[in-house]
Amino acid sequence: MAEPTTPALTIESVSRSFGAVHAVEDLSFSLPAGGLTCLIGPNGAGKSTLVHCIAGFLEPDEGHIRLGERDVTRWSAHRRALAGLGIVFQVMRAPQLDVLESTMIGCHAWTRAGFLEGVVRPPWQWREERRIREEALRALELVGLERRARDPADALPLGHLRLLSIARVLAQRPQVLLLDEPVAGLRAAEKRQLMHVFHDLRQAGLTMLLIEHDMQFVGSVADRVIVLDRGKLIADGTPAEVREDERVIGAYLGTAAAL
Amino acid sequence: MSRGGRLPGLLRLAGTLAAGAFAIWLGYQLGPGDRSLYTLMGLYAIVAIGLSLLMGFAGQISLGQGAFYALGAYTAGILTVGLDPDDRFLPEAGIDPALAVVAAPLLTGLVAAVIGVPLLRLRGHYLAFATLALHLILLAVIFAQSRFTGGQDPGLAVIEPLEVFGWQITGVTGGTARHTAIVWGLVLVTLLVALNLVGSRAGRALQAIATSERTAAAAGVNVSAYKLRLFVLSASLAGLAGALYAFMLQFLSPDAFGVFLSIQFVVMVAVGGLGSIYGAVVGAVAITWLEHELRELGTRPSLLGFDLPDQAPQVFSVGVFAVILIVVILFFPRGLLPALGDGMRRLRPARDES
Ligand SMILES: Nc1ncnc2c1ncn2[C@@H]1O[C@H](COP(=O)(O)OP(=O)(O)OP(=O)(O)O)[C@@H](O)[C@H]1O
Ligand SMILES: [Mg+2]
Numbered sequence: 001m002a003e004p005t006t007p008a009l010t011i012e013s014v015s016r017s018f019g020a021v022h023a024v025e026d027l028s029f030s031l032p033a034g035g036l037t038c039l040i041g042p043n044g045a046g047k048s049t050l051v052h053c054i055a056g057f058l059e060p061d062e063g064h065i066r067l068g069e070r071d072v073t074r075w076s077a078h079r080r081a082l083a084g085l086g087i088v089f090q091v092m093r094a095p096q097l098d099v100l101e102s103t104m105i106g107c108h109a110w111t112r113a114g115f116l117e118g119v120v121r122p123p124w125q126w127r128e129e130r131r132i133r134e135e136a137l138r139a140l141e142l143v144g145l146e147r148r149a150r151d152p153a154d155a156l157p158l159g160h161l162r163l164l165s166i167a168r169v170l171a172q173r174p175q176v177l178l179l180d181e182p183v184a185g186l187r188a189a190e191k192r193q194l195m196h197v198f199h200d201l202r203q204a205g206l207t208m209l210l211i212e213h214d215m216q217f218v219g220s221v222a223d224r225v226i227v228l229d230r231g232k233l234i235a236d237g238t239p240a241e242v243r244e245d246e247r248v249i250g251a252y253l254g255t256a257a258a259l
Numbered sequence: 260m261s262r263g264g265r266l267p268g269l270l271r272l273a274g275t276l277a278a279g280a281f282a283i284w285l286g287y288q289l290g291p292g293d294r295s296l297y298t299l300m301g302l303y304a305i306v307a308i309g310l311s312l313l314m315g316f317a318g319q320i321s322l323g324q325g326a327f328y329a330l331g332a333y334t335a336g337i338l339t340v341g342l343d344p345d346d347r348f349l350p351e352a353g354i355d356p357a358l359a360v361v362a363a364p365l366l367t368g369l370v371a372a373v374i375g376v377p378l379l380r381l382r383g384h385y386l387a388f389a390t391l392a393l394h395l396i397l398l399a400v401i402f403a404q405s406r407f408t409g410g411q412d413p414g415l416a417v418i419e420p421l422e423v424f425g426w427q428i429t430g431v432t433g434g435t436a437r438h439t440a441i442v443w444g445l446v447l448v449t450l451l452v453a454l455n456l457v458g459s460r461a462g463r464a465l466q467a468i469a470t471s472e473r474t475a476a477a478a479g480v481n482v483s484a485y486k487l488r489l490f491v492l493s494a495s496l497a498g499l500a501g502a503l504y505a506f507m508l509q510f511l512s513p514d515a516f517g518v519f520l521s522i523q524f525v526v527m528v529a530v531g532g533l534g535s536i537y538g539a540v541v542g543a544v545a546i547t548w549l550e551h552e553l554r555e556l557g558t559r560p561s562l563l564g565f566d567l568p569d570q571a572p573q574v575f576s577v578g579v580f581a582v583i584l585i586v587v588i589l590f591f592p593r594g595l596l597p598a599l600g601d602g603m604r605r606l607r608p609a610r611d612e613s
Contacts, residue, residue: 108463132460168478
């Protein structure tokens with residue numbers, strides 16, 4: 001047997017409530033390095049809350065979050081990003097930049113030119129800037145947005161804006177990637193494109209946690225599915241196993257969402 | 260911002276340098292009266308560029324730039340005449356004015372770094388009000404510590420001329436042409452610094468912050484540190500301009516640094532266009548000129564048959580700037596200059612394609 005390796009992400013008894021609402025309640029699971037796990041559950045199940053706790057935008061009331069071996073529970077969001085965590089939010093606003101420059105923001109995590117270098121521009125700054133541009137272009141090609149590189153980002157339709165936020169997070173070169181409904185509102189062709197992107201990323205060894213409602217999409221990309229209902233984990237298994245699970249069916253019937 | 264009329268970088272740089280050379284040359288061509296107004300335009304342009312970075316690129320509104328300008332002026336003035344009010348009649352009581360001009364922006368930046376930590380936790384209107392309060396507090400201190408600052412009466416006379424390597428730069432009322440040229444040279448340098456910053460990794464991070472602090476942090480940007488650094492930079496620029504102002508008039512009084520000044524800086528940036536560094540310079544020149552004209556108008560004994568009261572200059576300025584600000588915010592949210600550019604661009608393709 002292989003020696004036990006450290007999971008890429010560990011959630012340890014994490015709880016978070018908003019007033020009387022227990023959005024996430026005593027939740028524990030871990031993601032081994034590599035692979036795509038889908039997080040599903042009815043509306044208000046606590047999926048976004050969990051992802052925000054992992055990324056550092058919400059503080060858990062209790063519990064611990066580990067990135068590899070590091071306990072990052074008290075870390076700020078940007079420090080987690082520098083440590084290899086990427087996140088795509090459910091809603092995103094476009095900056096007043098063009099698509100390429102917006103994607104280049106993603107490269108912030110692995111580059112280092114600061115205010116002074118930006119002003120003085122030593123030769124290494126130019127080289128770094130070229131690497132940033134190349135990486136951003138590559139990320140745009142991956143999601144199929146390279147033709148819009150020079151368009152203003154705030155003029156993009158919603159679907160393309162999603163693709164842009166995915167390109168940006170790819171330019172960040174994360175080890176663990178959290179995606180909150182990245183394909184919601186996308187057209188079938190765009191969904192298919194992203195399916196390929198996620199497939200390639202999985203091959204490349206990235207660890208992904210993806211929130212999605214569309215079970216067909218989940219079935220085609222996920223290695224593993226974790227189901228949340230009212231803040232609690234109610235199922236954890238392969239897509240086929242989860243689809244048969246009675247508690248899952250019950251939870252979804254309760255909200256009248258079709259599986 | 261690199262959107263829109265995308266001139267090749269080198270061409271744009273050449274154009275900027277040429278415009279800067281012209282601005283410096285103009286300093287030598289003007290008579291003493293026009294020259295002091297022109298110098299003031301340059302000083303305000305330096306402040307406006309800093310504020311434009313803060314407002315237009317990082318989305319942080321400061322109504323306290325006038326306070327940093329005043330702080331720079333008083334720092335330079337007091338360092339030059341001597342810290343101890345009882346020693347000020349002695350020669351050698353203060354430091355070399357040239358050193359004071361260097362020390363003023365450093366101290367102003369330091370103050371901004373200290374107060375910026377709690378202040379920048381505030382957002383939007385709260386930050387605007389807090390920085391405005393900062394300006395009021397500074398004015399109160401200048402009045403209260405009149406032993407050091409001279410207060411309103413007698414004010415602070417900074418008669419020591421500014422000299423660099425034996426070159427006299429100020430010491431003549433209204434400043435010398437050399438002073439004007441140096442000020443506009445600094446405008447050019449500030450402009451290049453700001454343009455470089457905006458187009459760099461740090462500049463992109465700042466623009467990410469302006470859109471969404473959450474998204475910026477998710478990309479690994481240390482949001483509070485970046486905001487603080489930019490706040491310090493913009494405060495230092497205001498401090499530098501203030502220090503150069505101290506030697507232009509050779510006299511400091513809180514009257515020159517009213518709260519209205521801070522509002523004026525915001526109007527300059529809004530008129531020039533949020534997110535346009537060049538616009539900040541144009542806005543500074545236009546608003547400074549307008550303010551000057553309005554004051555001339557207001558100090559007339561009568562206008563259109565009406566006797567004008569003593570407060571007329573201030574009332575005119577406040578009224579006109581309030582209207583400008585409202586019109587810009589309502590109809591040209593991106594600023595007057597970018598709106599003008601859009602209008603021209605709309606005209607041009609029609610001709611090109613025919
Ligand atoms: N900032 C907040 N303040 C108060 N309550 C909140 C907040 N954020 C989430 N909640 C509540 O916590 C619960 C979980 O919300 P969450 O957004 O995590 O659900 P979700 O699973 O992402 O739902 P959806 O599928 O609709 O995106 C809901 O009852 C929600 O109303
Ligand atoms: Mg959600």
